[in-house]
Amino acid sequence: MSAQIGKLCSSCGKLSVEYVEFKCPGCLQETIVRDMSCREKHTRYKCSKCGTEGP
Ligand SMILES: [Zn+2]
Ligand SMILES: [Zn+2]
Structure with a gap:
């Protein structure tokens, strides 16, 4: 029931089972999650707390 099946990518918002967090x-404070495709494509992310954007 509570099995961790993945996390939502902070860049594209898709559920991903292969991701990096930082x-x-x-x-x-906020944890950014990026899936492998967004990481490879350097899709921008945006922090939901402070609004920091980065590659
Ligand atoms: Zn993504
Ligand atoms: Zn932030």
């Missing part, structure tokens, strides 16, 4: 470089 803390937002702006606020160091």
Whole structure:
């Protein structure tokens, strides 16, 4: 029931099972999630807390 099947990509919003997570470089609080395709394409992400955007 509570099995972790993936996370929502912060760039494209899709559910992904292969992803990387890192803390937002702006606020160091929000966790940014990026799936592999967005990582390869360097799709921009945006922090939902402080609005920091980055590649
Ligand atoms: Zn994505
Ligand atoms: Zn932030």
